[in-house]
Amino acid sequence: MVALTLANIKMMARNRQAIFWALFFPLMLVVVFGLFEVNGVGSADVGVIDQSEGPNSELLLELLNEIEFLELESDAMNVSEALDKVAAGDLGYLIVIPASFDDPAISSKVNLVYSTRNPDRNQLVDGAVRNLVSEIQSNGGPVVPSELLMADVIEVPEVDYFDNVLLGLLALGIMMNSIISIAVRISTFRNQSILKRLLVTPLPIWKFFAAEITAHVLLALVQAGIILALGVFVFGGHVHGNILWVFAITALGSVVFLNIGFILSAWAKSPAAASGMGNAVAMPMMFLGGAFFSTAALPWVLPEVAQALPLTPMVAALREVAIDSEPIWETWPYLAAMGAWVVVTAAGAIKVFKFG
Amino acid sequence: MISCAIMEPAVQVENLVKRFGTFTAVDGVTFAVERGEVFGILGPNGAGKTTTLEIIESLQKPTEGRVSVLGLDVQSKASEVKARIGVQLQASAYYDYLNLTEILALLGSFYPNKTAPAILLEQVGLSDKAVNRVAELSGGQKQRFAVAASLVNNPELVVLDEPTTGLDPQARRNLWGLIKEVNQRGVTVVLTTHSMDEAELLCSRLAIMDHGKLLAVDTPRNLVNKLEASYAVKLTMDQPMTMAQLEALNGRVEVLQSGEQDDPGAEDGESSSAENTYLLRLANSPSALKSMLDEIAKIGLGLENLQITPVTLEDVFLELTGTELRD
Secondary structure, eight states: OHHHHHHHHHHHHOOHHHHHHHHHHHHHHHHHHHHTTTTOOOOOOEEEEESOOOOHHHHHHHHHHHTTTEEEEOOOHHHHHHHOOOHHTSSEEEEOOGGGGGGGOOOOOEHHHHEOOHHHHHHHHHHHHHHHHHHHGGGOOOOOOHHHHEEEEEOOOOOHHHHHHHHHHHHHHHHHHHHHHHHHHHHHHHHHHHHHHHHSSSSHHHHHHHHHHHHHHHOOOHHHHHHIIIIITTTTTOSSSSSHHHHHHHHHHHHHHHHHHHEEEEEEEHHHHHHHHHHHHHHHHHHHSSSSSSSTTOSSTTTHHHHTHHHHHHHHHHHHHHHHHOOOGGGHHHHHHHHHHHHHHHHHHHHHHHOO | OOOSSSSSOEEEEEEOOOEEEEEEEEEEEEEEEEEEOOEEEEEEEESHHHHHHHHHSSSHHHHHHHHEETTHHHHHHHHHHHEEEEEOOOOOOOOOTBHHHHHHHHTTTSSOOOHHHHHHHHHHHOGTTTBBBGGGGGHHHEEEEEEHHHTTTTOEEEEEETTTOOHHHHHHHHHHHHHHHHHTOOOOOEEEEEEEEHHHHOEEEEEETTEEEEEEEOOOHHHTSSSSEEEEEEEEEOOOOOOHHHHHTTTOOOOEEEEEEETTTTTTTTOOOGGOOEEEESSSOOOOOOHHHHHHHHHOOOEEEEEEOOOHHHHHHHHHHSSSSOO
């Protein structure tokens, strides 16, 4: 089996054209996302806790609402919950209007909380909120704006949209390469009767699959290394967590997609058909797997469909370990989902696979 | 030749039936291949040759019947059988991105008992192509390489499926020489072919198959001798003969084929003497030829040309199947 694995690696390395194009697509996307200003300001979601509920605080809320760039969320929440959300990145900004805001006798400060995730946007929001508070408070006399607002900044690791996208692209690249590469390769082997040739030797069938999977997983790890290196060293992305966990999740995800490739290869009558089928399966996942944008806002049943796809837990697990620096065991629900996919796709591949 | 007094036959096929749905590819076939033989399975496309081989190679399961190879049941001892036989499939079946040496080394790694790639390449005359890829070989070289690949595990039996199909005459002769060499080293050879000359030249015994059935098994010479008519006689007359005259030539003569038809341009049905050629089959007895010549003299026709050739496997095949075998 070692000999077969090594031969597989040798064959894949010599098929330079296939290697190049397999890597080209995800790398091109890394370049595109790296060159474009994907970290632009966009809109800012702002949670508001109004402890005053007087005319002044209502006026402040009204004025904040008029700023299109701010999306106010005034759902009831307590301060500590809201602070956690800001720290976790689930909420961009938090404004706490103190109970004393409407008491002219007390000089009270509005509390604006944000993280270091997006410095450009922070400046804008900070400035806008500061001006509004100043406008309201200065009705009673000249007040120095800086005294009106107490800005709390939560230090978080430097993470931006590009880091998220980079991990999405990593998963995407592994998915596409694994599915298409194995589907085309096995379909070619079948067309050339290579599978039949192996069957007349005493090589146990499981060793054939094991050698294919091992060689392709190693290839996937190399691809992952190249994608991450380009993203981090050329385009300034970040991987905060343990890189080993990133590779471990990459390997597991690769197995799922290799199994899918084996299934497709059983149905495809030619390598060209296998390539087309691979693309047809990979494309929907590319958009629904959460690689580029959150799927929660999709219409109809698509968010549920997206959750059920194998790319989704892979992307989520990669982000948890790489961005949130979680240890890999903290991502167990995602790993369990991927493990279930491994079992289901392996069973499917064993059922439909044909040698002749 | 290995002494095989106490050895089981190399291949034993008993009442083999293989059905694919309602189609019966192999229909009750029984034969045995002795050790040291070159055994040929002859038949047209679709005769069931490849299916029979694939069951021997334990690539397919028999629907009914029993097949043993080197005394081992091919179903229950598939892995042992595979370890001891060498197989060359019909289609070329080798990796694109490995060179010849690497392919042989890889195939060898699947077997407990293996021969070094350099030795194998030398045996088939491909030493100078050791680092080339299969795509860079000519058709004949590819087939020689396929034979080398089938020898990677020092097999006691090699199974070659149509080894010379698609080769030019020189490459075919070259490969026949190679197969004979392999056999002379004591390796039993089972091959399929739809080429009569190949079967006649290479095989010590032949099985003739058609429509999944085994029609005959014997040495090529015996198959020919068993025919009632074992000479083909080609007569060229100075004028056309009637069917009655032809039938009168000898009671046992069979009209295979009358001479070329009249030229459409010729008038009144007249034809030139060169066209009055008739192919007859004649029984294998000294008197048959004499009585035919006597009859021609009696009718008073002039004999312009007479060719007598022994019948070939082609005729055997025609007799057994009622159809001609096409390459």
